[in-house]
Amino acid sequence: MNLQRLRGLIRKEFIQILRDPSAIAIAFVLPVFLLFLFGYGVSLDARHIPIAVVVDQPTAETSAFVGGLQHSPYFTPEIYGSLHQAREAVMDRKADGIVWLRADFSRQVIQGKTAPIGVLVNGVDANNARIMEGYMQGVWQNWLQQRALNAGKPLIIPINAEPRIWFNPALRSRDFLVPGLIAVIMTLIGALLTALVVAREWERGTMEALMATPVTMAEILLGKLIPYFIMGMGGLLLSVALAVWLFAVPLVGSFWVLLVCSALFLLAALGMGLLISSAARNQFVAGQIAIIVTFLPAFILSGFIFDIQSMPAPIRLVTHIVAARYFVSILQTVFLVGDVWSIILWNSLALLLMALFFLGVTWRRSRKRLD
Amino acid sequence: MLARIWALVIKEFLALLRDKKSRFVLIGPPIIQLLVFGYAATYDLSHIPYAVYNQDSGFASRQLLGEFQGSTAFKQVATIENEGQIAPLINNEKVLLVLNIGPHFTRDLLMHHPTPLQVIINGRNSNTATLALNYVNTVLMHFDVRWAQEHHWGRPPAQLVVRSWFNPNLLSRWFIVPGIVALLVLVVTLLVTGLSVAREREQGTFDQLLVTPMRPVEILLGKAIPGFVIGALEGLFIVLVAVFWFQVPFVGSILALILGLALFLMAAVGIGLMISSLSVTQQQGLLGVFIFLVPAIILSGFATPIANMPEVVQYLTYLNPMRYFLVIVRGVFLEGDNIPMLLPQYWPLAIIALCSMAAAAWLFRHRMQ
Numbered sequence: 001m002n003l004q005r006l007r008g009l010i011r012k013e014f015i016q017i018l019r020d021p022s023a024i025a026i027a028f029v030l031p032v033f034l035l036f037l038f039g040y041g042v043s044l045d046a047r048h049i050p051i052a053v054v055v056d057q058p059t060a061e062t063s064a065f066v067g068g069l070q071h072s073p074y075f076t077p078e079i080y081g082s083l084h085q086a087r088e089a090v091m092d093r094k095a096d097g098i099v100w101l102r103a104d105f106s107r108q109v110i111q112g113k114t115a116p117i118g119v120l121v122n123g124v125d126a127n128n129a130r131i132m133e134g135y136m137q138g139v140w141q142n143w144l145q146q147r148a149l150n151a152g153k154p155l156i157i158p159i160n161a162e163p164r165i166w167f168n169p170a171l172r173s174r175d176f177l178v179p180g181l182i183a184v185i186m187t188l189i190g191a192l193l194t195a196l197v198v199a200r201e202w203e204r205g206t207m208e209a210l211m212a213t214p215v216t217m218a219e220i221l222l223g224k225l226i227p228y229f230i231m232g233m234g235g236l237l238l239s240v241a242l243a244v245w246l247f248a249v250p251l252v253g254s255f256w257v258l259l260v261c262s263a264l265f266l267l268a269a270l271g272m273g274l275l276i277s278s279a280a281r282n283q284f285v286a287g288q289i290a291i292i293v294t295f296l297p298a299f300i301l302s303g304f305i306f307d308i309q310s311m312p313a314p315i316r317l318v319t320h321i322v323a324a325r326y327f328v329s330i331l332q333t334v335f336l337v338g339d340v341w342s343i344i345l346w347n348s349l350a351l352l353l354m355a356l357f358f359l360g361v362t363w364r365r366s367r368k369r370l371d
Numbered sequence: 372m373l374a375r376i377w378a379l380v381i382k383e384f385l386a387l388l389r390d391k392k393s394r395f396v397l398i399g400p401p402i403i404q405l406l407v408f409g410y411a412a413t414y415d416l417s418h419i420p421y422a423v424y425n426q427d428s429g430f431a432s433r434q435l436l437g438e439f440q441g442s443t444a445f446k447q448v449a450t451i452e453n454e455g456q457i458a459p460l461i462n463n464e465k466v467l468l469v470l471n472i473g474p475h476f477t478r479d480l481l482m483h484h485p486t487p488l489q490v491i492i493n494g495r496n497s498n499t500a501t502l503a504l505n506y507v508n509t510v511l512m513h514f515d516v517r518w519a520q521e522h523h524w525g526r527p528p529a530q531l532v533v534r535s536w537f538n539p540n541l542l543s544r545w546f547i548v549p550g551i552v553a554l555l556v557l558v559v560t561l562l563v564t565g566l567s568v569a570r571e572r573e574q575g576t577f578d579q580l581l582v583t584p585m586r587p588v589e590i591l592l593g594k595a596i597p598g599f600v601i602g603a604l605e606g607l608f609i610v611l612v613a614v615f616w617f618q619v620p621f622v623g624s625i626l627a628l629i630l631g632l633a634l635f636l637m638a639a640v641g642i643g644l645m646i647s648s649l650s651v652t653q654q655q656g657l658l659g660v661f662i663f664l665v666p667a668i669i670l671s672g673f674a675t676p677i678a679n680m681p682e683v684v685q686y687l688t689y690l691n692p693m694r695y696f697l698v699i700v701r702g703v704f705l706e707g708d709n710i711p712m713l714l715p716q717y718w719p720l721a722i723i724a725l726c727s728m729a730a731a732a733w734l735f736r737h738r739m740q
Contacts, residue, residue: 022655030662037666041687043679044498065529090536091706093698096678105529115529123535124705126543127414127502128676133533134505137512140531147528155485156527158518159435159511162487163504166461168494176496188661196654203574283653284570285392288562290657292400295665296558300408305674307416307499309467315411329464332495340462 005215009223013197017227026192027231031185031239038181039247044173046131048076052086052095055079056103061110065101065117068143074135090122097121097132167336178249179331180304182239183324186262187298189235190269191276193228195290198277198366217366221359225270232266243335253334257344261334264351265327271358272323278366298324326350375585379593387563387597397562397601401555405609408551409617412674414543419503422449422466424457429477431518435488438514439470444506461493467503468492483524537705545620548613549700550673553693555609556632557639557667560602561660564643567594568735569656587736591644595728598640606632613704623703627710631699634720638692641727648734667693695720 017023053069055062069077078095080086089095100118108115119136121129141157148155168175201207210220240258243249251258273290280286300306301315302324308316319325326347333343388394421439425432439445448466451457460466471489473479479486490507494500519526538545571577580590610628614621646659670677670684671693677685688694695716702708702716710717 020652020654022650022652022658026658030658033662034665037684038669041666041670041680041684042675044501044675046676046679049678109528112526112528114526116532117529119531119533121533121535123538123541124546124701125676126538126541126546127498129535129538129541130414130505131501134501134508136531136533137505137508140529143529144527154483156519156524157485158480158515158522158524159486159488161504161507161511162489164489164491165494165497165500165504166491168497168500171494171497171501173497176498188665192657192661196657200654280392282392283573284566285396287566287653287657287660288393288396291558291562291565291660291664292396292404295661295668296404296408296554299668299674300412303496305498306412306414307496309418309420310413310416311411315407318407319411333464336495337462342463 001216001219006219006222006226009215009219010226013223013227017231023193023228023231026189027228027235028238030189030192031235032242034185034188035178035181035239035242035247039174039178039242042173042177042181044127044131044177045171046128046135047073049074049097049128049132049135050095051075051077051132052080052089052098053077054081054083054086054098054100055105056101057106059106061106062101064146065139065143066099068139068146069099072135072139074132075139090120096128099136174247175249175336176332177305178243178247179335180302180328182236182243183265183302183327183331184295184298184304185239186232186236186265186327187269187294187324189232190266191273191290191294193232194224194270194273195276195286196283197224197228198274199280199283199286200277202281203283218363221274221363221366224274225267225359228270228273229263229266232270233263236262236266249335251335252338254339257339258331258334261327261330261344261348261351264348264355265323265330267355268323268351268358271355271362275358275362275365278362297322301325302328304328320350323351323354326354372589376589376592376596379585379590380596383567383593383597386567387601397559398605401559401605401609402612405551405555405612406616408554409544409548409613412544412547412551414498414502414547415541416499416502416506417444418446419444419468419506420446420448420466422451422457422460422469423447423472424451424454424469425472426474427472427476429481431477431480432472435472435514436470438510442506442510445510457491461491464493464495466493467499468507470507480518481522483522544617545705546701547673548617548619549704550697552606552609552613552700553635553671553696554668554673556602556606556635556696557693558664559605560598560636560639561643561646561664563601564594564598564640565646565660566653566656567598568644568647569650569653573652588732591732591735594644594647595640598643599636602636602639603632606636619704621704622707623705624709625703627708627713628700628703630710630717631696631703631713631720634717634724635692635696635699637724638720638727641724641731642692644731645727645734648731667691670694672697689719690723692720692723695723 053066069075083100086098098120105115121132123129145155244251276289277286301319301322308319330344330347333340423436457469469491476486492500492503535541613619642663647656650656650659670688671691677688698716699713702713
């Protein structure tokens with residue numbers, strides 16, 4: 001290892017970066033663009049769900065229940081004249097579900113029988129339907145409570161859940177999505193920055209020129225790694241700043257822990273890019289592999305949106321080879337919970353091992369040979 | 372002219388499939404991803420790890436906990452003796468929730484006093500927390516109905532009777548797997564088209580193409596057709612896997628799906644070629660692919676509903692071909708849609724396809740120098 005040679009290589013890489021500014025765009029423009037888009041665009045908080053209401057025979061009892069629906073921030077009820085019309089509205093995707101109060105609703109309520117409240121939901125988006133069902137239960141319970149209060153009778157619900165939601169009491173989905181997004185975005189940046197750089201040298205024949213010089217393979221790889229590491233960290237700091245200041249996600253844990261873990265993750269991501277690049281030796285194939293192995297796995301298998309605990313065991317095993325999984329866990333913990341060492345240390349260790357693995361394999365595979 | 376295009380198409384296929392690595396990249400990963408994502412991407416919770424802090428010694432709390440133990444959605448992993456043990460369990464993600472039963476639980480219930488059940492939830496992932504709370508509420512509802520009946524609390528004046536159309540058990544896999552069809556078709560099409568012009572430009576073979584008697588439109592068609600064919604074949608294969616492997620019901624018209632797939636592929640090929648002709652190097656092409664692909668997936672309604680997005684972003688999604696194709700795939704799979712019902716989705720897709728193809732052709736010609 002010769003520092004002067006290394007410095008030369010790094011300088012060469014920076015000059016190349018400046019010539020095709022797409023690398024700068026990847027490191028700095030891409031994260032800002034994606035965070036803006038996601039931070040504002042992605043939300044799992046359903047509000048104002050359009051719902052069709054059919055009341056066969058309006059009475060004081062029915063209007064009390066419908067009033068509850070109208071006051072709920074989760075629903076935007078609209079009255080339809082018949083079940084048939086309401087059905088049409090659901091088919092035309094104007095409403096997500098129907099609440100149907102039958103003709104004998106008031107009679108049954110007054111006689112002390114249990115009247116059915118028909119709730120028909122469009123189950124295509126099952127997650128949304130489940131969330132809607134939960135909100136509907138809330139409306140129903142409020143209605144029962146109000147009735148019991150008005151009549152001076154005790155409530156007929158023996159047990160009520162009294163939720164205490166830690167770390168995110170308002171259940172703002174942005175607070176967990178934005179830290180998760182940082183992991184997804186950094187996966188993209190890490191791989192995009194390095195996926196093509198070694199393949200490019202091979203394809204253009206400049207690798208041969210490099211090999212004719214006295215530089216060692218380790219120096220070539222470090223010369224590729226260091227410039228992009230610096231740029232990636234820049235992009236990361238930018239993302240964290242946006243998360244904290246623009247999206248007001250609380251950063252409970254310490255910034256330095258975040259920085260060290262991010263550096264480890266970035267090494268793993270860049271290492272993966274370098275491995276793709278030196279294994280493919282062809283920019284086209286390297287680019288294709290980068291598209292396949294970065295975004296979708298980080299999006300679906302990292303626990304960013306979909307809960308890993310609920311996946312079948314073999315798939316849970318697969319998630320362990322996705323570096324973003326560890327980083328998502330660290331980010332969500334450091335942002336929302338604080339420095340929980342058992343989580344931070346184990347996940348950091350996993351990231352370190354992945355980084356060593358990718359860089360080690362890349363180094364071993366790259367010999368100064370031309371075949 | 373046809374013969375010339377045919378020759379170009381063959382050349383493109385050879386370039387795409389010439390060696391083992393290139394062939395594998397186009398065929399292997401989409402199939403692997405389909406299987407992995409099909410199982411992984413679900414919002415349904417199972418085996419929710421929970422701990423119990425039971426300060427009550429009566430039979431009511433035991434009966435309630437029995438309901439949780441009997442449910443496949445929950446899995447008890449710890450029993451807590453004092454309040455101090457709650458925080459470590461939740462902070463370290465050992466449990467998703469803790470059921471905290473107060474000391475007078477049974478007594479209060481027997482005296483007909485409504486009693487709270489404190490549920491402490493790890494809110495790191497707010498969606499999982501919301502869903503877990505819904506699952507808890509479902510268990511409580513069952514318990515409440517039984518308890519009210521057995522201990523003469525009287526009957527509630529009304530009860531929700533929930534039914535859901537198209538997906539009676541609310542399996543989110545039925546929603547996600549058709550979405551994955553759209554997802555992978557888009558990825559494969561962009562893989563084939565996104566870098567193809569940039570590669571020729573970078574390698575200099577583009578100039579060779581230009582000195583042949585072929586017109587730009589012909590060259591462009593030669594680039595578009597392989598993307599379309601590979602996307603269509605893989606798309607149909609994925610549909611088959613969704614139906615026969617994942618057992619997602621397919622109740623609509625197959626023609627409606629094929630028409631939608633064709634329009635979507637044209638839009639995707641057009642956009643891929645647009646990116647490709649715009650970029651001078653493959654690095655730029657790759658960046659372009661991601662700049663389109665990532666928002667196209669996030670803002671499509673694949674994982675998070677479009678209705679939850681802010682209004683401005685909702686308008687933005689009208690430009691996204693995947694938005695329309697998702698409605699088509701899910702409509703055909705689950706809701707039994709046919710061609711006339713999906714017309715509102717077809718025409719915007721057709722317009723996007725036309726515009727992107729035209730833009731690709733224009734860029735192609737104007738970037739030639």
